Amino acid sequence: MSVTSMVVLGLSIATVLLLLGAFWATLRQDRKGRDSAPPAEVAAIEPPLAAPVSVHAHAGADYTDPRTIRVGDRIEVHGSPARVLGAMHISWQGQQWVEYLLRDANRRLQWLSVEVRAGEPPHLEVQLWTDVPTEGMVPAKSMLIMEGMEFFPIDRGTVAFRSEGDTGNPDRGLLDFADYRAADGRLLSFERIQGRSWTASYAQPLPPGSIAIVRRAS
Structure with a gap:
């Protein structure tokens, strides 16, 4: 080649x-x-909302407005009679709410908290608190277990209060609190009048119409 x-x-x-x-x-x-x-656009998957911890509602003409409760009133909660023994008027970081001390027909004591929550429009948050034996427990800054349920911290601080009627507390003072929430939405709150021991209670949200004022204080 x-x-x-x-x-x-x-x-x-x-x-x-x-x-x-x-x-x-x-x-x-x-x-x-x-x-x-x-990839082709798909709808964003939003994280699941936290379990509801309260029922939001306006106090309208069809329901008793719990903000009108006064010390000495006789009321009904879910149809069960109770008397309002006293009230604590609480203030914290510009928020204000009232906690009423109730005594039911079995002479059991419970606290009823009534607070206007910010929003558009604002709404009422009404909760009935039941004592929980703490057996010397103190609120931790991390998760804690109460009666086999895991609770995670959501808020803590110190509020100022003013007492009215029979509450068993000073006329004025400071109260430390620590709030927790479980996965099922249950609320747990630790409270301590400064100088005293911690107490704890669970919250039960009340829907509109749960409260009726039977007789006003004289």
Whole structure:
């Protein structure tokens, strides 16, 4: 074979190799482009909302407005009679609410908290608190277990209070609190009048219409 023929053959082979390389590069680029193409847009999955801890409602004409409760009133909670022995007017970081001390027909004592929560529009949060034996427990800054249930901290601080009627507390003072919530929405609160021991209670949210004022204090 002549030198000229060998050169032509070599150039032909080189051309074929270049064409194959270009084709292979194009194929890889096309596959890469398909692999890296953004996926079709889908609706964002929002995290699940926290379990409800209260019933939000306006106090309208169809329901007794619990903000009108006064010390000495006789009321009904879910149809069960109770007397309002006293009240604690509480203030914390610009928020204000009232906690009423109730004594039911079995002479059991419970606290009823009534608070207007901010929102658009504002709403009432009414909760009935039942004592929990603490057996010397103190509120932790992390998760704690009460009666086999895990509770996680949500808020803590110190509030100022003013007492009215018979509450068993000073006329004025400071109260430390630590609030917790379980996965099922149950609320647990530790409270301590400064200088005293911690107490704890569970909250039961009350829906509209749960409270009726039977007789006003004279």
